[in-house]
Amino acid sequence: MTALTRVAWFSPLPPVRSGVAAYSADVLAALGDAIEIDCFVDAPGQGRVCNAHDFLWRHRRHPYDLTVYQLGNAPCHDYMWAYLAAFPGLVVLHDARLHHARARALLRRGRADDYRAEFQFDHPDAVRDFTEFAVEGLSGPIYSFWSMLRVVMVTARTVVVHNSRVAADLRLEYPSARIETLRMGVGASPSGSSDAAARIRGQLSIPDGATVFAAFGKMTAEKRIGQVLRAFRKLVASGIDAYLLLIGDASEYAALDRDPSALDRVRVTGHVADGDIAAYLAASDVCLCLRWPTALETSAAWLHCLAAQRATVISDLAHLADVPALDPRTWRSAHSPDQPVAVAIDLLDEDRSLTLTMQRLARDRALRDELARRGHEYWSRHHTLELMAEDYRRLVPAVIESPAPLPAALPAHITDNYSEAGRRIARRFGVDVDILRRRGP
Numbered sequence: 001m002t003a004l005t006r007v008a009w010f011s012p013l014p015p016v017r018s019g020v021a022a023y024s025a026d027v028l029a030a031l032g033d034a035i036e037i038d039c040f041v042d043a044p045g046q047g048r049v050c051n052a053h054d055f056l057w058r059h060r061r062h063p064y065d066l067t068v069y070q071l072g073n074a075p076c077h078d079y080m081w082a083y084l085a086a087f088p089g090l091v092v093l094h095d096a097r098l099h100h101a102r103a104r105a106l107l108r109r110g111r112a113d114d115y116r117a118e119f120q121f122d123h124p125d126a127v128r129d130f131t132e133f134a135v136e137g138l139s140g141p142i143y144s145f146w147s148m149l150r151v152v153m154v155t156a157r158t159v160v161v162h163n164s165r166v167a168a169d170l171r172l173e174y175p176s177a178r179i180e181t182l183r184m185g186v187g188a189s190p191s192g193s194s195d196a197a198a199r200i201r202g203q204l205s206i207p208d209g210a211t212v213f214a215a216f217g218k219m220t221a222e223k224r225i226g227q228v229l230r231a232f233r234k235l236v237a238s239g240i241d242a243y244l245l246l247i248g249d250a251s252e253y254a255a256l257d258r259d260p261s262a263l264d265r266v267r268v269t270g271h272v273a274d275g276d277i278a279a280y281l282a283a284s285d286v287c288l289c290l291r292w293p294t295a296l297e298t299s300a301a302w303l304h305c306l307a308a309q310r311a312t313v314i315s316d317l318a319h320l321a322d323v324p325a326l327d328p329r330t331w332r333s334a335h336s337p338d339q340p341v342a343v344a345i346d347l348l349d350e351d352r353s354l355t356l357t358m359q360r361l362a363r364d365r366a367l368r369d370e371l372a373r374r375g376h377e378y379w380s381r382h383h384t385l386e387l388m389a390e391d392y393r394r395l396v397p398a399v400i401e402s403p404a405p406l407p408a409a410l411p412a413h414i415t416d417n418y419s420e421a422g423r424r425i426a427r428r429f430g431v432d433v434d435i436l437r438r439r440g441p
């Protein structure tokens with residue numbers, strides 16, 4: 001790879017509060033000068049960070065060798081869909097289910113027919129009336145069972161995911177797509193000193209000897225916060241001196257306001273600046289990194305907890321079956337013969353398994369320390385920032401040399417550049433915008 005390689009990088013970036021924004025900032029810093037990158041965001045730009053609306057003229061003036069899309073389910077990714085099919089590139093798929101994003105983006109603009117057309121293109125074998133659940137404002141299984149990925153899979157030059165099992169499933173579903181696996185990495189956690197831990201505990205009125213459980217990130221039902229609170233209440237009722245930290249924006253999780261009497265030992269911090277995360281990790285003994293339903297994502301929050309040498313608890317999900325983990329009902333490894341690096345909670349026995357886990361880890365300091373040590377070793381072998389940057393350095397030139405995807409008969413709203421709508425408006429004012437069009441004799 002030479003310094004002449006020019007890449008257009010579509011991604012949210014800080015100060016947007018998004019895991020992908022933080023991820024992109026880390027990757028860009030790790031790549032350094034290995035690639036010449038212009039970033040395109042859904043906001044005013046400055047320097048090498050540009051407004052996405054400036055991509056067209058920049059690309060025409062000095063074409064990019066590759067367009068990279070960091071694509072996920074959150075609203076901060078919606079602006080990328082206007083470019084995905086027109087400028088095929090490398091799609092880093094952070095969520096292997098995008099139905100939430102597409103339904104939200106189209107339906108909130110009153111584009112129900114476009115949503116129906118895209119759903120049918122993505123899932124031609126699905127019962128057509130399934131779309132009406134979302135059109136009528138209902139949620140539920142339609143978002144989890146129908147991924148709405150096909151537009152991405154047939155237009156990208158290469159699709160990248162962060163999990164080999166997810167990649168294998170996608171290859172079965174989309175055999176003509178080029179799908180690669182890229183190791184997801186996070187940087188080494190700044191060492192949270194005992195002084196920092198003591199400061200946080202003091203600010204939150206948590207005694208030194210108490211066991212602190214923590215959940216990081218935006219508080220949503222998918223983080224299993226309700227299940228965590230139920231298990232925590234049982235833990236405290238059994239006489240164990242424990243506290244629960246919920247570290248992240250909880251503005252959309254109204255359940256935390258309904259029963260304040262039950263939250264006496266729960267501390268809700270709200271959004272915490274990135275620079276303070278290390279101190280909160282240092283103040284924590286066990287990190288609860290649960291998820292269901294899942295968009296088949298790889299949790300950066302969990303990797304940060306591993307990097308910080310904290311014992312972790314995860315959900316026992318199919319795409320995480322390769323993670324060596326303990327089953328709390330037997331305290332033996334659930335799937336892998338390797339030394340366990342976390343505790344995995346069976347979703348079909350979630351309440352009991354989570355209660356057993358929290359009770360054991362609250363009492364067993366030696367087990368917490370062992371899981372923390374092994375988890376850190378697992379992070380250093382598989383999930384460092386340098387390993388991820390190494391994969392990007394390998395993939396970018398390979399994708400540049402790969403053939404463009406074959407044209408697909410996409411839904412009209414995906415391929416329409418809306419220039420005809422502009423012409424119609426101009427004609428109302430007697431203006432011809434096609435000034436270079438060949439005219440008859």
